Amino acid sequence: MMKGHDSEEVEIDLEDSSDPDEYDNGEEPETLWRAPPALEEEDNIHTSTLVEISDTKPLINVRDPRGINDCLKVSFEDVIAEPVSVRSGDRVWIWSNALFEVSRIWIYRIVTVLLAIPISIISGLLFAILSCFHIWMVGPCSKCILIGTRWLQSLWSLVLDVIVRPFLTSAGKCCGGFSIHMAKE
Template sequence: MDTMMKGEDSEEVEIDLEDSSDPEEYDNGTEPEMLWRAPPALEDEENIHTSTLVEISDTKPLINVRDPRGINDCLKVTFEDVIAEPVSVRSGDRVWIWSHALFEVSRVWIYRIVTVLLAIPVSVISGLLFAILSCFHIWMVGPCVQCVSIGTRWLQSLWNVVLSIIVRPLLLSAGKCCGGFSVHLAKE
């Protein structure tokens, strides 16, 4: 039996290379499963209207889950988190309902308006900043760290020898000497 794997994301596919003409192999009356034939693809209604570019895009999963790592969990604020009336003082029911509705509508629409005004410029500035930092780190910091690391390899070896021959035995003996002391606190 041969096993083939393609890439890390592919499923394992088994191909039976044995002779399929053995009648005793299928005594239960079922047809053998053809492993070499792929099942017909069923198109979902979502995929009918999407192009190939959208299907392979990295941003498609982000449309539904916009905070997958929970970075902004502190911003999950509802009306009840901000405004709450105790039992002793209460406004009218209509005031409470209208306050709740206006809070939600103003929160959503003001956020949308500010997002329209600021999202694209802030995205461009953030992308530019992270691109510059990435380029600086990849082409400047990384090579400099590697050069220093290669150039000071002998110093690292010497430091390891000094630590293992001088410092470690000295601190171990000091620890054993101080380990014999005990302090007892008694209340007089």
């Protein structure tokens, strides 16, 4: 946002202050929209050795370690942008930015509360069924087919070595003598 000489800087407090002096007992109340605790805070959580080595323990701080959803990193400026020639008021721009961010976060959280558990159960069942099917059906059947068609693999290798390779080698030697020279007139 470009500011002219006449514009004044406006600070909007959305009552999300992190000033510890505001609280009587010195502790900040727990809010739902705060980021997860840092690694230093997570070290203080006592867990058993079994939980620490578990493959099913969710990654709390790194939820997209492979960057699968990098395309979903959307900010207000990626969606709404005003050119220099046409501009709304500064307060309208600031409040629309704030409302965009708050609604994006809370609608995502509401939809995930409604859909995350059923979809994770369905996905878990689907992956379990597919894994079982692959391990107990596809793998053994493909091994049986490979064992049964070993003679066909040998025959195909022989056909390639005796017929196809000499033909392609001679064609390559015949065409290898050609050369193309490009000249500008």
